[in-house]
Amino acid sequence: MxxxxxxxxxxxxxxxxxxxxxxxxxxxxxxxxxxxxxxxxxxxxxGVKRQPTPAQRARYAPVARAEWRQVRAHLEARLNQRSPLELGAVWATRTGQVCGLVNGRGSFGGLTAMARFYTVDQRPVFHRDVEHVAFQKAWFECRRDQYVMLHDGTMEPGFCGTELGKRRCFKVKNGVRVE
CATH class of the missing domain: 1.20.5 (Single alpha-helices involved in coiled-coils or other helix-helix interfaces)
Structure with missing residues (x-):
């Protein structure tokens, strides 16, 4: 050049x-x-998966509710408590997996906090049952695929998600209590 x-x-x-x-x-x-x-x-x-259409929901809801009845029986047997379960949000995914939060009684009879669970072959799996990373990955998949809601409730894990916690906990935004 x-x-x-x-x-x-x-x-x-x-x-x-x-x-x-x-x-x-x-x-x-x-x-x-x-x-x-x-x-x-x-x-x-x-990202969060798309919600089902009303026709899809109507077709899948009875199947999901039947699945939930079996899972709930396993959940009650697993937690082994006399009082009824305090449930948070519970939903079914597209794959038929049931996920949600439950407040059960601990081994000493005291209430624990809202604990996350998902199912494998209709058996509830809690965080302490599997490795941390495996549970978090499965829970992430559950959270992004809320196909059919089976029980409305809180999505907040821990004590503040329970009925007793709602009375004792309060919301804070930027260090100031919010009503």
């Missing part, structure tokens, strides 16, 4: 720096485009 030096003489310059700069700019823009596309795909794959 020939470049004039203020119109007086011609200097021969190499194309290499221009080509390398162009490749760097195109590579950076391409990497940015692929990153944005990959991030969009990741968000779509891991």
């Amino acid at each position: 020939a470049i004039k030096d203020f119109g007086t003489r011609r200097v021969r310059r190499s194309w290499t720096p221009l080509i390398l700069s162009a490749v760097a700019v195109v590579g950076t823009l391409g990497a940015f485009a692929f990153t944005v596309a990959d991030l969009a795909r990741f968000e779509q794959e891991n």
Whole structure:
């Protein structure tokens, strides 16, 4: 490439720096485009799944309720308590898995906090039953696929999600109590 030096003489310059700069700019823009596309795909794959249509809900709800009756019997047997279970939100996923929160009694008879559970073959699985990462991954899948709601209730785990906790806990926003 020939470049004039203020119109007086011609200097021969190499194309290499221009080509390398162009490749760097195109590579950076391409990497940015692929990153944005990959991030969009990741968000779509891991976002909350679409709610069922009324026809789908009407078709699947009886099956989910029948599944819930069996799961509830296993849950009551597993927690082994005389008083009725205090349930938080309970729902069924598209795959037929039942997930939710339950407040049971501990081994000494005292109330525990709202504990998350999901089912495997209609048997409840709690956090202490499996490895932490496996439980969190399964719970994440449960949370993003609330297909049929079986019992309305709190989604807050811990003591403040219980009936007693609702009377004793209060909401705080920016350090100030909110009613």
